[in-house]
Amino acid sequence: MREKSLMIVGLNHATAPVELREKLAFEPAELAGAARRLRAQAAVDEAAIVSTCNRVEVVAVARDTEAALDGLKRFLLGERRSSAPARADGCLYAHVGAEAVRHLFRVAASLDSLVVGEPQILGQLKDSYVAAREAGAVGAVLHRLFHRSFAVAKRVRTETGIGSGTVSVSSIAVGLARRIFDRLDDKTVLLIGSGKMGELLVRYMQRSGARSLMVTNRTFESAVRLADEFRGNPVRFEDFPRYLKLADLVVGCTAAPQVILRAELVADALRERKQQAMFFIDLGVPRNFDARINELDNAYLYNIDDLKAVAQENLQEREQEAVKAEALVREEVASFLRWLDSLEQVPVIVALREKFEEIRRRELDKSLGSSLKGVREEERQAIEDMTAAIINKILHAPITRLKQQGEEAEEGLYADALKKLFGLEPKHKPFP
Amino acid sequence: MESFFLKATAVLYLIATAAFILYLLVPRKSTARGSLLVLSSGYLLHTLAVVVFSTREGFPAVAQTREALSVYSWLLVGVYLLAQIKYRLTALGAVIGPLAFLMCFSAFAFGSAGGELPPALKTYWLPVHVTFAFLGNAVFALAFGVSLIYLFQDYQLKHKRVPAVTLLFPSLETLDRLNYTFLVWGFPLMTLGILTGTLWAGMGWGSGWSWDPRLIFSALTWLLYGGLIHGRLTAGLKGRKAALLTVVGFVVVLGYFLWGDTVFPTRHAGRFE
Numbered sequence: 200m201r202e203k204s205l206m207i208v209g210l211n212h213a214t215a216p217v218e219l220r221e222k223l224a225f226e227p228a229e230l231a232g233a234a235r236r237l238r239a240q241a242a243v244d245e246a247a248i249v250s251t252c253n254r255v256e257v258v259a260v261a262r263d264t265e266a267a268l269d270g271l272k273r274f275l276l277g278e279r280r281s282s283a284p285a286r287a288d289g290c291l292y293a294h295v296g297a298e299a300v301r302h303l304f305r306v307a308a309s310l311d312s313l314v315v316g317e318p319q320i321l322g323q324l325k326d327s328y329v330a331a332r333e334a335g336a337v338g339a340v341l342h343r344l345f346h347r348s349f350a351v352a353k354r355v356r357t358e359t360g361i362g363s364g365t366v367s368v369s370s371i372a373v374g375l376a377r378r379i380f381d382r383l384d385d386k387t388v389l390l391i392g393s394g395k396m397g398e399l400l401v402r403y404m405q406r407s408g409a410r411s412l413m414v415t416n417r418t419f420e421s422a423v424r425l426a427d428e429f430r431g432n433p434v435r436f437e438d439f440p441r442y443l444k445l446a447d448l449v450v451g452c453t454a455a456p457q458v459i460l461r462a463e464l465v466a467d468a469l470r471e472r473k474q475q476a477m478f479f480i481d482l483g484v485p486r487n488f489d490a491r492i493n494e495l496d497n498a499y500l501y502n503i504d505d506l507k508a509v510a511q512e513n514l515q516e517r518e519q520e521a522v523k524a525e526a527l528v529r530e531e532v533a534s535f536l537r538w539l540d541s542l543e544q545v546p547v548i549v550a551l552r553e554k555f556e557e558i559r560r561r562e563l564d565k566s567l568g569s570s571l572k573g574v575r576e577e578e579r580q581a582i583e584d585m586t587a588a589i590i591n592k593i594l595h596a597p598i599t600r601l602k603q604q605g606e607e608a609e610e611g612l613y614a615d616a617l618k619k620l621f622g623l624e625p626k627h628k629p630f631p
Numbered sequence: 632m633e634s635f636f637l638k639a640t641a642v643l644y645l646i647a648t649a650a651f652i653l654y655l656l657v658p659r660k661s662t663a664r665g666s667l668l669v670l671s672s673g674y675l676l677h678t679l680a681v682v683v684f685s686t687r688e689g690f691p692a693v694a695q696t697r698e699a700l701s702v703y704s705w706l707l708v709g710v711y712l713l714a715q716i717k718y719r720l721t722a723l724g725a726v727i728g729p730l731a732f733l734m735c736f737s738a739f740a741f742g743s744a745g746g747e748l749p750p751a752l753k754t755y756w757l758p759v760h761v762t763f764a765f766l767g768n769a770v771f772a773l774a775f776g777v778s779l780i781y782l783f784q785d786y787q788l789k790h791k792r793v794p795a796v797t798l799l800f801p802s803l804e805t806l807d808r809l810n811y812t813f814l815v816w817g818f819p820l821m822t823l824g825i826l827t828g829t830l831w832a833g834m835g836w837g838s839g840w841s842w843d844p845r846l847i848f849s850a851l852t853w854l855l856y857g858g859l860i861h862g863r864l865t866a867g868l869k870g871r872k873a874a875l876l877t878v879v880g881f882v883v884v885l886g887y888f889l890w891g892d893t894v895f896p897t898r899h900a901g902r903f904e
Contacts (some may be wrong), residue, residue: 376804378784378803379804381805381808382803473867474867509791516795
């Protein structure tokens, strides 16, 4: 019915493996050029490319839907230097019209992300839009579509808790540390062991402000190496109990088969540091720290399973919030479609008015030339006004109805009926 | 008239309580501002009630239990609003709001109103003594509030739970520091309250100390808070235990304040024989 339609063709983390996504992805610097090439396709009026490590998509406004979809698919698969594997075609999805709008809004709101609620996608979408605009590939529809999608993302973020709670082990540990400690920059971290996760966590802590670090390990050399890497102080393994009282955060990540830190030792340390709180993070499997540490006042012990449980909880919370977000997206899609429809109604309204005006003019001229010949100027003016008023009165109801039509179920029904009943041929392009 | 103001105040404190709870459930800037606004409006009305009563009676409105409760909650909300300006403790409103409401409400429900003030009490000692004693206890109420939040937060962390509401609370470290700050402010005020009371009693009743239940309770709580501060400074009495003691101490004080006079009738209470 619409002579032009909105469409999205692409693949994402759910439909395509990472190797394929990598092959098809665009570098940020390539985005503008690719959008320009797309725009050059005969059927395509507007185009933008969204490319992240989790998705490669083409958003377009085109006239001949079928031909354009075909062109977009060929563009996605053929554009890349490395020839895409044959099965790539099966990984592609295509959304047209309302579905396309919904898809982009969901992507912007991070509902379609691998980690639902992650915030990066909005920035990536903005980059895509800017690149396409610079390439001159964005028209009124995509302009509005993208701006609405940014607004939707913002609404979802502020009106639902979808971005709340972190889901990585390191960020959860640091989040917990912030519940215990006011600030991290005056705290000391003690890292025991050289496991990968421990390193990751300590790096995250340092980025979160922690400055003072002690590192210990059974082999002193690797403690020295790690301490160098993190600009911390190496401590001999047999000495670390003596330094324990200095540590506010203690990270354990060794492959030791037995517990290396007993609760008694921690109780002593707490006494010596006058009950200043201590946070123990046990990343070791099997456990590095005595579970009874958690029973001591002002000592908090979390092991890797505890942290993962919190992550799981946060994920579930996000999923619940996502339901609210979906409702919000539906609302926004409906509102966008109304705008799109109102664009389309305009030509019908203009044609209808022109048709009626033409009839009025013709009949009026005819009468003024014969039966009404010789009326005075003011009488002629009165007749003009009256006929114009009649037409306005007749057209008032149908035009009002047409303008509201986007909100009704029978989309485009009236416009079609009017075109047929009055033999309207819009002179304007139906889609600006 | 002041009774109408006081009732309206109680209603506003109740709305503020609901608003603070709403803030905990829906933590937005709007809910935070809204609850503080309602509490502040209640406070203004409350000020009016206290002033109107005191001018009419010609002496500070603290003699009868009803007025005493009203003035105490008035000081409590005032101290909280001051602390809010300095420390941004909106979540603490969820403790202070209900406390203030409960006291205003109790003022009607349990307090005897009016009554002529015996000439013995019509001295400037009364406002001075009562102001210090109440102000000290109002600051302890803040210590109680942050300690309550501390215990909640501590419990959640120990049990590996992180409900969203805990994000609104300050860290344990901050809460513990605030506990100390409020104790250190409240203690001298309480001490001054007891000192002025002793001096006054020495002149009025002929002896500074008597084995009056209220005096015994005051002495006990004074020792408790004093011991708490001492323990904090020297023995590493920190975190959970300090919070627990603060809460217990305040509950005892509050309990005595509300019901002590009924259980242990004394000349110190709102009855003058």
